[in-house]
Amino acid sequence: MEKDFWLSKWEMNQIGFHQDEYNPNLMEYLPHYLTDHHSKPNVLVPLCGKTKDIIYLANHAQKIIGVELAEKACHDFFIENALQFDVQEVNENIKVYRSLNIELYCGDIFNIDENVFKDIDLIYDRASLVALPQEMRTKLYQLYKKLLKNDTRLYAITFEYDQSQMQGPPFSISTNEFEEEFKNFHLKHLSSSKTNFGENKIDFHHHTYEVR
Numbered sequence: 001m002e003k004d005f006w007l008s009k010w011e012m013n014q015i016g017f018h019q020d021e022y023n024p025n026l027m028e029y030l031p032h033y034l035t036d037h038h039s040k041p042n043v044l045v046p047l048c049g050k051t052k053d054i055i056y057l058a059n060h061a062q063k064i065i066g067v068e069l070a071e072k073a074c075h076d077f078f079i080e081n082a083l084q085f086d087v088q089e090v091n092e093n094i095k096v097y098r099s100l101n102i103e104l105y106c107g108d109i110f111n112i113d114e115n116v117f118k119d120i121d122l123i124y125d126r127a128s129l130v131a132l133p134q135e136m137r138t139k140l141y142q143l144y145k146k147l148l149k150n151d152t153r154l155y156a157i158t159f160e161y162d163q164s165q166m167q168g169p170p171f172s173i174s175t176n177e178f179e180e181e182f183k184n185f186h187l188k189h190l191s192s193s194k195t196n197f198g199e200n201k202i203d204f205h206h207h208t209y210e211v212r
């Protein structure tokens with residue numbers, strides 16, 4: 001998706017993807033992850049918007065690194081959660097908003113120095129891969145695959161529907177696509193559920209996966 005598309009969505013406050021509550025799938029997954037794998041992980045939240053899930057994660061994690069294109073989202077996240085923050089300019093395209101154990105990198109994820117992600121234990125993707133059309137999604141898969149080393153895990157929440165019925169975003173990600181991308185990794189398809197989406201009540205499947 002072109003950057004201007006998302007920036008204008010934020011400017012016009014057309015952010016139907018934003019949830020006011022913690023994501024229930026994350027709340028189900030995280031306690032198991034913390035008990036079984038890592039009690040104080042460093043968590044990457046790519047394409048994070050101003051999701052409340054950052055707060056939920058920050059309450060349990062060592063450090064959260066979010067990445068978000070729209071500065072409005074980064075700014076509003078801290079204001080709406082009543083967190084004092086400071087802002088550092090990394091270069092002309094990237095700023096970092098910081099508070100407590102949360103760092104939000106404001107800029108294009110594909111322009112961020114990958115050293116920033118080197119200590120990540122868990123990647124939390126909710127509606128991030130599905131936000132991107134195929135070509136850009138491939139780049140995000142590639143980044144995830146680079147980060148999935150040792151014991152790093154990806155927890156992903158994706159959507160699947162008949163793409164001919166609706167233009168994305170969100171884009172449909174078939175189970176086949178996801179399995180093919182991660183065929184050289186350990187992939188668990190944790191859950192699937194069906195809802196209806198939009199005015200035309202399209203059949204919409206929510207999938208959750210863990211990859212390591």
Ligand SMILES: C[S@@+](CC[C@H](N)C(=O)[O-])C[C@H]1O[C@@H](n2cnc3c(N)ncnc32)[C@H](O)[C@@H]1O
Nearest residue numbers: 006017047048049051068069108109126127131
């Ligand atoms: C569908 S929203 C999901 C936001 C968040 N994950 C949530 O669950 O609320 C996708 C977000 O990705 C951001 N975005 C799109 N392309 C990006 C890029 N290349 N780098 C960083 N953020 C990007 C958009 O501004 C938007 O806030």
